[in-house]
Amino acid sequence: MTPLLETDEQKALRSAVCALGTRHGRDHDRAALWSEAGKLGYLGVNLPQEYGGGGGGIAELSIVLEELGAAGCPLLMLIVSPAICGTVISRFGTDAQKQEWLPGLADGTRTMAFGITEPDAGSNSHRITTTARRDGDTGDWLLTGRKVFVSGVDIADATLIVGRTEDARTGRLKPCLFIVPRDAPGFGRRLIDMELHAAEKQFELVLDDVRLPADALVGDEDAGLLQLFAGLNPERVMTAAFAIGMGRHALSRAVEYARERAVWKTPIGAHQAIAHPLAQAHIDLELARLMMQKAAHLYDSGDDIGAGEAANMAKYAAGEACVKAVDQAVHTLGGNGLTREFGLASLVTAARVARIAPVSREMILNYVSHQTLGLPKSY
Numbered sequence: 010m011t012p013l014l015e016t017d018e019q020k021a022l023r024s025a026v027c028a029l030g031t032r033h034g035r036d037h038d039r040a041a042l043w044s045e046a047g048k049l050g051y052l053g054v055n056l057p058q059e060y061g062g063g064g065g066g067i068a069e070l071s072i073v074l075e076e077l078g079a080a081g082c083p084l085l086m087l088i089v090s091p092a093i094c095g096t097v098i099s100r101f102g103t104d105a106q107k108q109e110w111l112p113g114l115a116d117g118t119r120t121m122a123f124g125i126t127e128p129d130a131g132s133n134s135h136r137i138t139t140t141a142r143r144d145g146d147t148g149d150w151l152l153t154g155r156k157v158f159v160s161g162v163d164i165a166d167a168t169l170i171v172g173r174t175e176d177a178r179t180g181r182l183k184p185c186l187f188i189v190p191r192d193a194p195g196f197g198r199r200l201i202d203m204e205l206h207a208a209e210k211q212f213e214l215v216l217d218d219v220r221l222p223a224d225a226l227v228g229d230e231d232a233g234l235l236q237l238f239a240g241l242n243p244e245r246v247m248t249a250a251f252a253i254g255m256g257r258h259a260l261s262r263a264v265e266y267a268r269e270r271a272v273w274k275t276p277i278g279a280h281q282a283i284a285h286p287l288a289q290a291h292i293d294l295e296l297a298r299l300m301m302q303k304a305a306h307l308y309d310s311g312d313d314i315g316a317g318e319a320a321n322m323a324k325y326a327a328g329e330a331c332v333k334a335v336d337q338a339v340h341t342l343g344g345n346g347l348t349r350e351f352g353l354a355s356l357v358t359a360a361r362v363a364r365i366a367p368v369s370r371e372m373i374l375n376y377v378s379h380q381t382l383g384l385p386k387s388y
């Protein structure tokens with residue numbers, strides 16, 4: 010694929026990360042790849058230089074994730090650790106929080122997970138009930154609630170938990186963000202048995218009066234949604250990168266196979282029934298990337314509002330393109346599409362993640378119908 014709208018530095022980053030990904034490949038050791046990518050500066054390309062980052066933006070970080078995914082070794086935690094948590098801390102954290110977290114997030118020696126989804130709220134994050142209350146005069150916070158599907162809590166030093174303050178139990182979401190260390194007393198986790206072949210696991214979390222110091226709160230207690238969306242827009246752009254990378258990986262394996270495999274007199278790739286859907290998959294991935302680049306550009310230039318719509322559209326387009334590319338890739342390999350050896354069957358479930366998380370296809374269609382087209386709401 011020819012990258013569009015990229016600077017020479019971004020192109021150089023793309024090819025350097027591609028080389029790293031190709032060396033590690035599909036059978037990679039996640040921790041080893043994470044550590045090497047951290048040392049090379051790729052995990053923190055979006056974080057401020059004064060805290061050890063690369064001084065770039067989400068455009069650069071999405072290149073890193075897309076290229077690792079295209080090589081068959083996506084690092085899911087890039088979506089949460091530097092993209093959501095790193096961004097929120099750099100934009101809204103105190104100097105002390107920045108000093109404590111950003112250098113480690115940038116070089117990969119520390120990782121942060123992100124928990125917003127709740128069992129009884131799901132797509133309706135206005136309904137979250139994880140609640141923070143002040144403990145008398147100590148200034149401490151006590152956090153209570155439940156989260157579900159939170160990725161990588163076991164490998165993360167802490168989880169950035171979205172809660173709400175006690176006086177805001179009803180009405181619109183007034184979220185506040187807390188850094189909860191992995192081993193904080195009262196912070197329990199249970200592994201969810203997912204049908205996914207990924208190094209990063211998902212957890213259900215129980216927070217039972219988890220005591221946190223006053224400085225566990227990131228940003229302003231009253232700044233609410235603005236701060237949250239500063240992290241959620243990068244998450245959407247990065248999920249698009251994750252999906253495009255996976256789609257490219259599946260497509261390239263299918264194309265390679267279709268060029269070689271011959272059961273009549275020509276390779277199967279000569280049959281248009283095989284070739285055209287692969288060509289369509291390529292076009293859809295390219296189009297999704299174009300929207301992802303637009304979203305990243307808007308976000309990096311400080312247009313949070315404009316980035317919101319574009320990031321949603323990019324996530325939607327990339328999720329759909331990924332699901333279709335993987336489906337067609339599996340089909341192209343015939344029976345081999347379902348063997349472990351060729352590694353495509355497991356992508357069928359993995360690709361669905363990009364359709365459902367972090368915000369589902371339907372919720373994006375809702376967003377576009379209401380926000381962009383001005384249609385009324387059904388809920």
Ligand SMILES: Cc1cc2nc3c(=O)[nH]c(=O)nc-3n(C[C@H](O)[C@H](O)[C@H](O)COP(=O)(O)OP(=O)(O)OC[C@H]3O[C@@H](n4cnc5c(N)ncnc54)[C@H](O)[C@@H]3O)c2cc1C
Pocket residue numbers: 089123124125126127130131132133157158159160161211362365366367368369370371372375388
């Ligand atoms: C692999 C994986 C990793 C994840 N990692 C994290 C993480 O690290 N941190 C985190 O906080 N969360 C994480 N999630 C959770 C993810 O963000 C949620 O699964 C997602 O937001 C959807 O919520 P839900 O699963 O509760 O689905 P629900 O909200 O129950 O939705 C179920 C279905 O109903 C549809 N639906 C719901 N409301 C409407 C409506 N108004 N109109 C039309 N359709 C509707 C949805 O589109 C969906 O198809 C992860 C999920 C997965 C699968």
